[in-house]
Amino acid sequence: MSNYRLSVPERVARATPFLVRLIIQHPMETGFRLDAAGAAITKNLISEIVCRLDGAEVLRMELSSGITANPLFEFYAVADKNCELVVEWQDDSGVHASARANVQVAD
């Protein structure tokens, strides 16, 4: 199970970009490191993260080992009605996870 934090403002203004903050607890193992016995530690990266708002894509990220462990992302989305923000990701070990947040548009 993947631990994460996804935050959006409590209320957002219609058609105005709002900040989305995503942190995923993940080692982002590069595959370059060795364990104490000198054996290579298997690469395990989150290679792709897709963020959608009401089904339409906000941001799609292709990541490499150059992203830190417990990756953080801050980006913007724009909504014109109350809807759900869904972030999905998958890592090299086959773990598929998603995060959801409700976006409330203030009138």
Added chain:
Amino acid sequence: MTDRRTFLAFAALPALSAQPAPAQSNRFEADIGPLIEKLTGGKPVATGRVQMTVPAFAENGQSVPVTISVAASEGAVKSLHLFAPRNPRPNIANFHFGPRSGKAAITTRIRLAGTQTLRVIALFTDGSFGSATAPVEVTASACLDMTAS
């Protein structure tokens, strides 16, 4: 007989005909030219139109904050591509902006394998490119056992 002047003239030829070397801050940096070429398809890349903010000095290469943004006045952005020439995998990340993206801006934290000059390429929806570079001095490099020189 080849006198000194003729010799010097010929010796200078390869230097003149060679392509201008890409700006590289040190010998450890890989040539990311082919990677960028693959991305742009040989189209010209303008300098500017995109901003990249990184600290000039990073104490720890394991986590360096980076912010990339494009002003709305520059036009709609399709994608941003971040490169770190000295990293074992230089193409750190690609960000593709969709129809629900509020603005072309992203903040994240990256790993850097030593002092180098980061480069970001922005692809606009009209097919044009922008770019920005930012030098970062890294005191303690990210841990890379198998690639340590």
